[in-house]
Amino acid sequence: MSMHPPHQNGVQAGSSPQRPEAPSKLKHYLTGAIILLLLWGSSINTEATLGTLIQGAPNMLDLLREMFPPRWSYFDNIVPAMLETIRMALVGTTFGAILAVPVALLCASNLSRSAWIYQPIRFVLNLVRTIPDLLLAAIFVAIFGLGTLPGMLALTVFSFGLIAKLTYESLEAIDRGPLEAMTSVGASSIQRIFFGVVPQIQAHFMSYVLYAFEINVRAAAVLGLVGAGGIGHYYEVTLGFLEYDKTCVIILFTLAVVLLIDYVSTKLREKLL
Amino acid sequence: MTTNTTHTPNNTPSTNWRHKITKPKKNRYRWLIYLLLALVYIWAFAGIPLNGIKETAGQITRAIFTGLFSPDWNYVYLPEGEDLLRGLLETLSISILGTFISTAICVPFAFWAATNMSRTRWFSGSGKMVLSFVRTFPEIVMALLFIKAVGPGSFAGVLALGLHSVGMLGKLFADEIENMDQGPTEALLAAGANRLQIMWFAVLPQVLPGFLSYTLYRFEINLRSATILGMIGAGGIGTPLIFALNSRDWDRVGIILLGIIVMITILDLISGAFRKKLV
C-alpha cells in the first residue's frame, strides 16, 4: 500500500517556524467570572433559591388545579370591563399619535432647523420613554383619582413616546429628492411637509400606530391593578377572594382579545406596507 | 402633453387626455371601513369620563413637579436599609436573574420552534404557538400568580420575568436559528459528526452572538418591567414608590422617579454599547 496517514509522513517534522501564538483566554475567563458574580449577587439580593421554588411548586400546582375548569358564567360580568379596556387603548393610542406628529417633525434632524431645537426635545422624549406604562398610570391615579381617565392618559403618554421615536427615526431616512423639488417650486414649509414628507411617511406612521395599539391593549389589560380602569381591576378582586376559576376566565378572555386584535392589526399592517 | 398635441393636432390636449385614462376606482368597501372606524371612534370617545376629575388634580400635579425638582435626597441612602439605592439594586437583580432564567429556558424552545431544526412543519408550528401563548400572557399577571405560589417578594418577580420573557426571546432565538447558514452543518455531517457534535461545532458558534444580543435587548425591557413589579408586591423599587404615592409623599416620589430614570438611562447605554460590539 502506497498510502500513508498524513501525520506520519509527508509533513515536515516538528512545528513550522511561523506557527502563531494562541491568543490569551483571559478575557473569556474574566467575562465568565463577572457574569457568575452578577448572577450570584442577584440571587442573594432577591432571595431566590431553588428550595423556595420547590417548596412553592405544590402551591403553584394547586393554583393551576383550582383555575380549572374556568367558571364561564363570570364572563358576563367582565365584558363591560373588557370593552372599557379596549376603549382606553384606542383613546390613548389616538391622542398619543396626534401628539407624536409635531414632536417627531421637530426631532428629525433633516427637517428641524438646528440642533438646539431637536437635541433637547429628543432628550425629553428619551426620559419619557424610560417610564413604564404602569408607573405612569399609578402617578395619574394619584393625580386624578381612580377610573379610566388616568389609564387613558398613561397610555397617551406611553404611546406618544413610542410613536414619536419610531416616526422621527423613519423621518430621518426619507428621500430628500421630493423635498428639494418642493423647495424648487417655491413651497412654504407647511406645503413642503404636506407634499414632500407626508406621502413618504404615512404608511410607516400608520403601521407604528397599529403597533402601539397592540401594545396598549396588552398594557390596558393590567392598568386596573393600580386603579386605572379596565379589566385589570378584576384580577385583584378574584385573586383576593381566592376565586381562581374566575381569574382563569379573565386570563383566557384577555388572551383571546389580544390575539384577535394582534391578528387584525397584523393584517392591516401587511396591507399598508 | 406636448407630444400628444404633435401627434394628434386636430384635438386640443385638454379634451384628448380623458380618452386615454380614467380615474382608478377606489375600493368599493372603503366607505364601509371608514364608517365602521367612525362608529368605533364615536363609541370610544363618548366614553371618556370628563366629569369627576378631582379639584385637587392641579394642586397634586404641581406638588409632583415640585417633588421632582426638590427630591428627598436623604432617601438615597439610609444606613438602616429600605432606601433608594437598595431598591434600585433589588430591581436590577430581579431583571438580571429573570433574564438569565428566561435565556436558559428559551433555548430548547427556540430549537423546537425553528423550522430548519425539525422535520415537520407541524412540529415547529406547535413550538411557535406555545411561544406566542407565553408572550401574550402579561408578566404582571404571572407575578400575581407567582406571589400566590412563593409568597410576595422579589423572587416572585424574578419568576414572572423569567417565564414571560421566554415568549419573546424564544421567538427571536428561533428566527436567529432559521437565518443560520446550513453549510457548516452539512460539512460536519460529512465529516462523520453526530447530532450533538453538529450542534456544538456548527450551530452554536453561528447563533451565539445573536442570542447574546437579543438577551441584552430583553434585559433592557425587563429592567423597565422590574420597576413596576413592586407595585403589586413582587419586589424592587415599585413597592416604596407605591407607598410614597399612597401617602402623598411627593418629594420621595420625585427622588424615586429620578432614580429609575437615571438607572434605566445608564444601563441602556451600557447594554447598547455591548450590543454594538456583538454585531
Added chain:
Amino acid sequence: MIELRDVSKTYPNGTKGLDRINLHIEQGEFVAVVGLSGAGKSTLLRSMNRLHDISSGDIIIGGKSITQASGKELRMIRRDVGMIFQSFNLVKRSSVLRNVMAGRVGYHSTLRTLLGRFPAADVELAFQALDRVNIVEKAYARADELSGGQQQRVAIARVLAQEAKIILADEPVASLDPLTTKQVMDDLKRINVELGITTIINLHFVDLARQYATRIIGLRAGQVVFDGPVSEATDERFAEIYGRPIDDEELLASRLPSSQELEARAR
C-alpha cells in the same frame, strides 16, 4: 476503493438525478467529473457520502456499503470520506483552528469533543494540515477574515485533519477567481500525489479537468457518457458529453483577463 453498482436516484418530482450508474474507482486516482449543470455531478458526489439518499443500487466505500449503514457505522464511513464544498462551509465566526479541529470530531467521544479536550496529537495534526496548505499563520484568525481562496484552503485542511482516505470536492473552485483557482487545484493535486488520497472532483471547466485529472468521467442527464484517461478526452469527446461543441464558457482560460485588460487595470 469506491464502487457504484447500478445506482439510480429519482427525485420526488419524478426527475432522474442519476440513471443506472456503474463505476469503479481505484485507490489514489484523481478523477474529474464533468458535465453541464444539472447533469447530476453534484448528486453523484453527494450520494457517495450519503448527503443524498439514492433510490436503488448500492455504493461500496472501502468494502462497506454506505447505503446500508446507519448510525455509528454510517458516521465511521463518513469519517473516512472528506468533503469539500463550493461555498467552503466554514463556521465563519469560529477561528480557523477550530474549523480544522471540527474535522476530528468523528474520532472521539461526544463528551470529549464538546469539552474541547482534543489530544495534543490532534492539534499537531491540525497545524500540519494548515501548514500543508500554506495558511498556518492564520490559525487563530476568524474564518470570515480570510479571502475566498484562503477559506477553501482551510476547508482542505479540515479534510486533511480528518485523515480522510477519499476526498470528494463538489465544484471547489466555482466561486474563486482564476488565480486562487490554480492555488487550490495545485493543493488538491499535491495532496493526491504525496499522500495518495483518492480524489473525486466535480468541475465545470474542461481545461482544468484535462490539466489536473488522471481520469475523466462525463455525465449527461444522470448517465455516464464518458469514462477514460485524460488522453482520450479529446475535444470531440467533450462535444459528445455536452451535446454540443465546447463553449468558451466551459474554459477557465476564457476567464483570465487579457494582457491589455491587465494593463488597463494597472493604470
